Amino acid sequence: MSKEEAFTQLIKEHQGLIYKVSSLYTEQQQDQNDLYQEIVYQLWKSYDSFRGEAKMSTWMYRVALNTAIGQLKKKKRAPNTVSIDQGVVHIMDEIDADLDERIKALNAQIQQLSILDRGLILLLLEGKKYEEIAEIAGLSLTNVATRISRIKQKLKSKMTKN
Amino acid sequence: MELQELQTLWSQMSRELADQKKLTNDIIMKMTQEKYVNKFGKIAVYETIGAVICFAAALYVLFNFGKLEVWYLQLCGIFTLLFLIILPILTLRSLRRIKEINVVENSFVDTIVQFTKAKNQLLLLQRVGIYLSFLLMFTTLPVASKLLKNKDLFLETDIWYVYLPIMGIFLFFFTRWGYGCYKNITSSAESILSELE
Numbered sequence: 001m002s003k004e005e006a007f008t009q010l011i012k013e014h015q016g017l018i019y020k021v022s023s024l025y026t027e028q029q030q031d032q033n034d035l036y037q038e039i040v041y042q043l044w045k046s047y048d049s050f051r052g053e054a055k056m057s058t059w060m061y062r063v064a065l066n067t068a069i070g071q072l073k074k075k076k077r078a079p080n081t082v083s084i085d086q087g088v089v090h091i092m093d094e095i096d097a098d099l100d101e102r103i104k105a106l107n108a109q110i111q112q113l114s115i116l117d118r119g120l121i122l123l124l125l126e127g128k129k130y131e132e133i134a135e136i137a138g139l140s141l142t143n144v145a146t147r148i149s150r151i152k153q154k155l156k157s158k159m160t161k162n
Numbered sequence: 163m164e165l166q167e168l169q170t171l172w173s174q175m176s177r178e179l180a181d182q183k184k185l186t187n188d189i190i191m192k193m194t195q196e197k198y199v200n201k202f203g204k205i206a207v208y209e210t211i212g213a214v215i216c217f218a219a220a221l222y223v224l225f226n227f228g229k230l231e232v233w234y235l236q237l238c239g240i241f242t243l244l245f246l247i248i249l250p251i252l253t254l255r256s257l258r259r260i261k262e263i264n265v266v267e268n269s270f271v272d273t274i275v276q277f278t279k280a281k282n283q284l285l286l287l288q289r290v291g292i293y294l295s296f297l298l299m300f301t302t303l304p305v306a307s308k309l310l311k312n313k314d315l316f317l318e319t320d321i322w323y324v325y326l327p328i329m330g331i332f333l334f335f336f337t338r339w340g341y342g343c344y345k346n347i348t349s350s351a352e353s354i355l356s357e358l359e
Binding site: 004006008011012016017019020036037040042044046049050057062063064066067069070099102103106107109115116119125126130135136137138139151155156 | 165168169171174175176178179181182185187189190193194260263265266268269270271272274275277301
């Protein structure tokens with residue numbers, strides 16, 4: 001299998017991961033598209049340097065989350081990306097409207113958290129163990145546990161209010 | 163929405179995403195080519211063009227510095243030269259710091275801290291640049307007038323009656339706007355850093 005084939009296979013297998021990170025760190029669809037492409041680009045750029053010391057998913061989460069930080073912005077701006085057949089933005093088009101609404105509500109809840117907390121809750125919801133979350137985030141295990149407990153409380157109080 | 167419900171919905175979304183077949187090999191490989199302009203790439207292009215213009219202007223002033231015969235014109239010339247050389251270099255260095263953040267090796271927290279600090283520094287430079295540019299407006303006109311038309315503006319009082327009020331009004335609104343933008347962004351940056359400490 002060529003490098004290109006292996007990479008495209010990898011992206012296809014983990015397209016959900018990239019989509020979830022880009023949707024949690026952007027508000028506009030165009031920004032989400034920009035971020036999705038930037039993550040894929042950064043993964044490709046560092047694909048050769050991935051030496052398999054970390055788990056593949058750990059490497060991907062780290063690159064995706066780190067890239068998202070560089071793309072944070074405050075206000076609407078003009079599109080920057082070239083159109084890639086609209087394939088990225090509309091990746092979730094075919095789901096039913098009710099689920100789509102609930103996912104939007106879920107994203108809105110998480111987007112109210114700080115940039116670090118958003119990353120931590122994403123990793124938690126992805127089913128990552130505290131050890132792996134600590135490795136990706138660069139925090140101690142105790143710190144991760146404390147922060148996640150606080151995030152849960154924050155989310156709970158937000159949900160109760162709504 | 164309860165936390166448990168959140169988890170269930172997340173899993174449901176993950177399953178839906180795993181089933182999506184829209185991402186083709188062609189689309190993925192197109193994304194690996196840097197055909198689009200990313201945010202900092204775009205800013206860097208503008209800043210580089212600006213820097214080239216500044217350096218060209220600085221060279222022009224430098225090669226014609228001898229024409230600035232009087233001490234106050236020389237002072238204006240030196241300030242203009244320093245502004246045109248130092249500020250673009252510092253801004254480009256600051257942008258490079260952001261671009262050089264290692265998204266592969268860094269942990270998430272390290273990236274947040276480095277990015278926030280670098281962005282803060284860039285904004286500080288831009289703010290300093292805004293204030294200094296008013297001084298530059300004051301110093302450039304006499305220098306340009308002397309070099310291009312061989313006229314000493316300090317000896318011609320009429321133009322200052324028009325130039326100074328217009329510059330003053332512009333300065334007032336521009337600095338208010340610039341300071342407002344800077345304050346908002348840096349205060350949010352400070353809260354991010356303090357949260358991580």
